[in-house]
Amino acid sequence: MSEDKFTFTVDGIEIEAEAGQSIIQACDAAGVYIPRLCYHPDLEPAGHCRVCTCKIDGRRSSACTMPAAHGMVVESDTAELNGDRRILIEMLFAEGNHFCPSCEKSGDCELQALGYRLGMVAVTLPYLWPERELDATHPDIFIDRNRCILCSRCIRASRTEDGKTVFGFEGRGIHLRLNIDAKHLDETTLAAADKGVHVCPVGCIVIKRTGYRTPYGNRQFDQAPIGSEIEARRARPKRGVESK
């Protein structure tokens, strides 16, 4: 093992990491999936959704923001943590207006896929039925805030990747909403090719005239559960670690 590499364990599995990596980055590379929602590999972590919360040396923290360190003992795939994660997913379903059967993101939606992966059968929490706004003014992009989960992926991507800062938050607490840098979306510099448009994990920001190109049943999470693309990496690197 080279100088700047070290190991820690997640649920007893030894993970090799290098300095500067967060727990989630190291685990992704090693093929160990930690459920997450607001995290995106190309963006700075923001710690909104808390789905990736793990017990790290006995204390809970979000795996996306916690730097990996040598000898850390991380618990992730436990009944208690997965139970809490499922409640977080339920909270997001209860907070917005999510109608999967009529949503063009169904099957590609990370919120929906996490619900399935974490064993959410129905929302057991009271729905809040908020009034949320749509914006269809842009020729190529449509925003439906009913489905927004306030993950800030678009905000971060628009600022750091697109250099446009089209998005921001407005308000606080349960009244927090996704804001845009103009009255209407067509007055912003947003373009369909922007990263800020493509990182939305749900059906809030959608590109017009692309819905249903792939039919229900053939979409990403119709084929395999969310996280399996990460878990597919596992077998090889793990043997590599063990051989040392």
Next chain:
Amino acid sequence: MMPSENGKPVMENVSAAAAPQVAAAVDAAIKAVGADRTRLMDIVQAVQQRLGYLPDEAIHTIATALGIHAVEVEDMVSFYAFPNREPKGRFHIRLSNTPVSLMKGAGDVAEAFARAVGVSIGGTSADGEFTVEWTSDIGMADQEPSALINGMVLTGLTPADPPDIIAKLRRGRTISTLPLFPGLDSQEGVVFPQARVASSLLQAGPIIFRQAGRGDGVRKALTLSPEGVIQEITKAKLRGRGGAGFPTGLKWKLCRQSPGDAHHVICNADEGEPGTFKDRVLLTEIPDVVFDGMTIAGYALGARHGYVYLRGEYAYLWNSLQAVLQNRRRLGLLGPNICGREGFDFDIRIQLGAGAYVCGEESALIESLEGKRGSPRDRPPFPTDRGYLQQPTAVNNVETLTCVARIMEKGNEWFTGYGTAESTGTKLMSVSGDCPHPGVYEVPFGITVNEFLDLIGALDAAFVQISGPSGQCVAPKDFGRRIAFEDISTGGSFMVFGADRDVLDVAHQFAEFFVAESCGWCTPCRVGTTLLQKNLEKIIDGRGTLADIAALEGLANTVTRMSRCGLGQTAPNPILTSMRNFPQAYEVKLQPEAFLPRVTLREALAEAIEVQGREPVAEEEEA
């Protein structure tokens, strides 16, 4: 598309008419603090002072002046309670809706204000003169009902007062007497007898309120090396007085060791925990000692800049605190070469907050001080490594810094002579509620709740809420417990409730408080606080069953375990501790059924009945 599509009022006319004023207001603000993105809070407050609110044009002009996007200005502005995005009354009257203020009659006083100006609470009078609103705690729990009017505080009000107050306000011109808020012209002979915040220092103890000369602690510190000062604080076993109890010496050591271009000292005067007002008393009675403590911290940490983050509700202290700072500069206790020590330069700036409880959390405070929304940060990195402007920063409570000065004056052995082994020194307790003498008491750590209740004369307390909503609801069976970090750890809020007070009512008001004050950054707190309130309401409304108790407890535990910062982690405490200590209060509300829906069929159909204009044909279902 809906006409009010983005939820903002249409203000083109106002903006167009006010355009020159908007430009002038933004210009003046930028001139005062510079085109500095980190001073956005000051710019916004100064512009609002001139215009009364922040029209869209002001948002855009500020953004242009700072070279940022309007959406970034809105992001910050919309977070805080005090900035107005739409026109409000020339006089903005705010009353706090805490359990203590309400039991002292704030409801009747608020109604009387509303009647006197002809609006319902939350509204603005037709002539644009007055807005009457509820707000979270304003730091006056010892003299409620109180009202905050454009930065001025009126205390000890009765429902008979508002008509006279309103009449006087109508006559008054709004001329700023306060730096950042439209104030009242006191030169006009308009006198408000209620505009007097009582000190309420009822028991001065041997440490915090001891007599000493201004700057004594600083001069003593300068006889030691910076490391020597930290060692002295460490030996005194001083722990943070905000409630968390982190060892101050360790915090300073970590901060000093951390490499950076500049180290910063921050005094956390965002005293927002309902029922706490001891920092108000310290900043009124002995501000020089607080500034001594900050200056000592500056010396120990090698910091040149100190900041007092003063909660917006305490804006009325601004002028007196500035005068104290000015005097210290004159005396050589601030500025270059303090006390003649070559190279020891330190100065203090006061940052006024704008109404956000969460900014009392140190990383949220730092975000706010940088001119952003006050959402806490994920840790690590800790502020001692990367705090204000990403530099090593020590954030200390007002009371902690006072203790620092006292330890320097008299030494660590004297300090550890008070309190317990793990909780040295004394603690300021802010007492409010059902007791004859609300106010601030300095007591040694280790005092039992019972002893303290005797001291303050609250002889028939049914329960006590210690540390505010985020603390715990303590029942008589636990009155033998001690106030100390190793037992009941507290920032000092001590609310007494008599036998006729309803535990569930108090828990519900606290639940509402967290809904209003959650920053919204993380899911469990943003959504969880609202769900907790709803689930509690179901039980209070008599529609709860045993299953709802289990659901409420489960949800509360998830919010505690998964939230990002202390606000969310403690938000379920009022519910969890009242459930644990007063199960009977919940039990009497429960229904025998295995399950009851949240709403009755009739409530569910109400909207349809209204739309159709006719009653359902079927027989009424039973509630």
